[in-house]
Amino acid sequence: MGLNVTDLACARGGLAMLEGVSFSLSSGAALVLRGPNGCGKTTLLRTLAGLQPALAGEIDCPPDAIAYAAHADGLKATLSVAENLRFWAAIYGTSDIDTALDQMNLRALAGRAAQNLSAGQKRRLGLARLMVTGRPVWVLDEPTVSLDVASVALFGDIVRHHLAGGGMAVIATHIDLGLPEAEILDLSRFKARFPQAGTGDFDEAFL
Amino acid sequence: MIALLMRDLRLAFRAGGGFGLGLAFFLILAVLVPLGIGPEPQTLARIAPGILWVGALLACLLSLDRIFALDFEDGSLDLLATAPVPLEGAVSIKALAHWLTTGLPLVMISPVLGLLLFLPSEAYLWLVISLAVGTPALSVIGTFGAALTVGLKRGGLLLSLLVLPLYIPTLVFGAEVVSRGAMGLAVDTPLALLAGITAGAVAILPFASAHVLRINLR
Amino acid sequence: MASFWEYANPLKFMRTTDWLLPIVAVAALVVTATGLIWGFFFTPDDFRQGSTVKIVFIHVPAAMMAINAWVMMLVASLVWLIRRHHVSALAAKAAAPVGLVMTLIGLITGAVWGQPMWGTWWAWDPRLTSFLILFLFYLGYIALWSAIDDPDTGADLTAVLCLVGSVFAVLSRYAAIFWNQGLHQGASLSVAPGTRMDWAYKAPLYTCMVGFGLIFLTLVLAGTRTEIRARRMKALVTRERMA
Numbered sequence: 001m002g003l004n005v006t007d008l009a010c011a012r013g014g015l016a017m018l019e020g021v022s023f024s025l026s027s028g029a030a031l032v033l034r035g036p037n038g039c040g041k042t043t044l045l046r047t048l049a050g051l052q053p054a055l056a057g058e059i060d061c062p063p064d065a066i067a068y069a070a071h072a073d074g075l076k077a078t079l080s081v082a083e084n085l086r087f088w089a090a091i092y093g094t095s096d097i098d099t100a101l102d103q104m105n106l107r108a109l110a111g112r113a114a115q116n117l118s119a120g121q122k123r124r125l126g127l128a129r130l131m132v133t134g135r136p137v138w139v140l141d142e143p144t145v146s147l148d149v150a151s152v153a154l155f156g157d158i159v160r161h162h163l164a165g166g167g168m169a170v171i172a173t174h175i176d177l178g179l180p181e182a183e184i185l186d187l188s189r190f191k192a193r194f195p196q197a198g199t200g201d202f203d204e205a206f207l
Numbered sequence: 208m209i210a211l212l213m214r215d216l217r218l219a220f221r222a223g224g225g226f227g228l229g230l231a232f233f234l235i236l237a238v239l240v241p242l243g244i245g246p247e248p249q250t251l252a253r254i255a256p257g258i259l260w261v262g263a264l265l266a267c268l269l270s271l272d273r274i275f276a277l278d279f280e281d282g283s284l285d286l287l288a289t290a291p292v293p294l295e296g297a298v299s300i301k302a303l304a305h306w307l308t309t310g311l312p313l314v315m316i317s318p319v320l321g322l323l324l325f326l327p328s329e330a331y332l333w334l335v336i337s338l339a340v341g342t343p344a345l346s347v348i349g350t351f352g353a354a355l356t357v358g359l360k361r362g363g364l365l366l367s368l369l370v371l372p373l374y375i376p377t378l379v380f381g382a383e384v385v386s387r388g389a390m391g392l393a394v395d396t397p398l399a400l401l402a403g404i405t406a407g408a409v410a411i412l413p414f415a416s417a418h419v420l421r422i423n424l425r
Numbered sequence: 426m427a428s429f430w431e432y433a434n435p436l437k438f439m440r441t442t443d444w445l446l447p448i449v450a451v452a453a454l455v456v457t458a459t460g461l462i463w464g465f466f467f468t469p470d471d472f473r474q475g476s477t478v479k480i481v482f483i484h485v486p487a488a489m490m491a492i493n494a495w496v497m498m499l500v501a502s503l504v505w506l507i508r509r510h511h512v513s514a515l516a517a518k519a520a521a522p523v524g525l526v527m528t529l530i531g532l533i534t535g536a537v538w539g540q541p542m543w544g545t546w547w548a549w550d551p552r553l554t555s556f557l558i559l560f561l562f563y564l565g566y567i568a569l570w571s572a573i574d575d576p577d578t579g580a581d582l583t584a585v586l587c588l589v590g591s592v593f594a595v596l597s598r599y600a601a602i603f604w605n606q607g608l609h610q611g612a613s614l615s616v617a618p619g620t621r622m623d624w625a626y627k628a629p630l631y632t633c634m635v636g637f638g639l640i641f642l643t644l645v646l647a648g649t650r651t652e653i654r655a656r657r658m659k660a661l662v663t664r665e666r667m668a
Contacts, residue, residue: 049285064291068285068289070282074278074281074286075281079218087213087214091211091291091292092291355582355586369565373590375596379600383603383604400603412589415585415589423578
């Protein structure tokens with residue numbers, strides 16, 4: 001059980017952003033992706049999640065292991081907290097939403113419509129959604145945006161709990177998550193070099 | 208899959224879901240046409256089949272951009288695409304939900320509007336049948352258009368431009384069923400062709416829709 | 426023997442069209458001019474239609490190319506979807522406006538011809554209606570291309586639209602025939618019902634058809650070259666910015 005990425009290259013808008021990205025994660029480990037804006041963090045995460053094809057390289061990971069969470073939480077404003085969770089549980093073929101509700105301190109809010117939640121509560125609901133997927137590998141894009149210090153700490157606890165249960169996490173972030181044990185990968189190292197004009201490659205890619 | 212259908216239906220019926228907009232539009236059209244054309248029963252009866260079909264088509268068009276746009280904005284489309292449900296299936300369910308919230312109500316209200324437009328009595332049955340057979344095609348084709356334009360800034364207008372030409376065969380055969388029914392002629396040929404288009408669209412287009420959706424999410 | 430697919434390489438394509446394009450352009454000009462002058466000035470007037478019949482030398486080739494352009498776009502789209510050669514997608518993009526204009530020429534010359542012949546500029550005849558629908562398909566295709574920023578996404582989406590659109594265009598054609606049996610003459614090159622067109626007309630007409638085909642080829646090649654350069658420029662600008 002683990003996530004092994006070897007020599008991965010990914011592109012955005014037809015342009016190579018990253019190349020030669022390699023890392024491996026085993027059960028209970030977390031990886032924090034760093035790098036300046038626009039360096040390809042989101043692109044890498046979307047490639048890991050299978051939303052876009054990799055240019056080259058391999059992602060070695062058991063099927064149906066990755067749960068992806070983007071900037072947006074994917075919550076429906078007019079549905080209640082419990083309805084939102086129950087929907088994703090049904091989509092992922094799990095049925096237990098109670099554990100997630102309890103762990104995220106959402107039990108009291110279960111009947112409230114998602115549009116009436118505060119930003120922090122929404123983020124917690126988004127994380128609860130990850131828990132109901134029952135997937136071991138969490139791929140998170142800026143999960144702590146719009147969270148205050150206390151909520152960031154809560155988030156750290158939840159990820160740690162997930163890791164303790166044998167899970168894994170790949171997290172792109174700018175700020176300190178309070179996860180000292182997490183490995184840090186600086187993506188600016190993997191910035192793709194442009195192929196030189198006039199070589200065979202250029203003609204197909206116009207570059 | 209069922210969960211997705213239930214969620215989409217629930218969202219449509221909740222406040223702000225936009226359910227009933229298409230119906231209201233259909234009704235307004237049936238009121239505006241006599242106001243523009245004049246109240247003579249013969250004239251209205253003559254054009255009623257076409258007006259009702261064009262009205263149903265436009266009412267359908269009205270709600271198309273909601274199929275994916277809302278899910279795209281709040282990120283659930285990304286999540287749905289990474290979820291363990293085949294995207295082709297999710298797209299079909301979306302089209303089904305659109306039909307249940309738009310097409311089916313149109314079918315049910317159409318006899319009332321036929322009354323307003325003096326539709327000949329022989330044609331009522333065929334109006335309902337032709338709409339019931341044809342509107343699923345409108346939803347499926349519309350879902351394809353919505354998948355093509357999801358995430359585009361001026362998507363709404365472009366969606367109409369792309370989808371309306373694709374609606375032509377359905378419109379021609381659907382309206383033909385009603386006109387022939389009104390004149391007491393046999394309707395089986397256009398009805399069979401209409402059913403053929405619906406069946407073909409339902410069978411094939413979800414694959415195209417899912418394909419373009421994946422491209423748009425890339 | 427070099428593979429046909431080598432020409433899908435932008436560089437090879439540019440090098441080949443460097444010398445090919447002028448030849449094709451001159452050929453297009455000469456053949457079309459020959460055909461039109463021959464058709465307009467050296468053919469007898471029709472005994473019933475008079476000299477109005479001579480608009481056929483523009484009308485028929487334009488209408489033919491309007492359909493052929495779409496077929497070419499369909500083939501190019503399939504090549505892009507299956508083999509992912511960029512030149513193919515760009516050629517489809519370049520062909521669309523040409524096809525649109527050819528459709529428009531067909532419609533306008535048809536109206537001009539129809540006015541004296543049928544006494545009306547427009548009739549909801551299946552053939553005319555189909556062309557109007559084809560016009561709408563071209564508009565949608567071009568609009569989709571222009572709405573998408575990312576060129577590869579645009580190529581993918583328009584290719585799928587072209588495929589689906591082709592199916593529905595054919596369906597619309599049959600729907601239009603079903604809907605109204607019309608007054609447009611058949612495509613048998615017969616001027617009046619029952620009388621086949623004479624060789625005195627056929628020869629210049631075929632010349633015009635070849636000429637229009639060459640015009641189409643010229644414009645598509647030129648358009649594709651422009652698109653390739655635009656892509657290259659965009660890539661260079663991006664490289665500047667990212668470096």
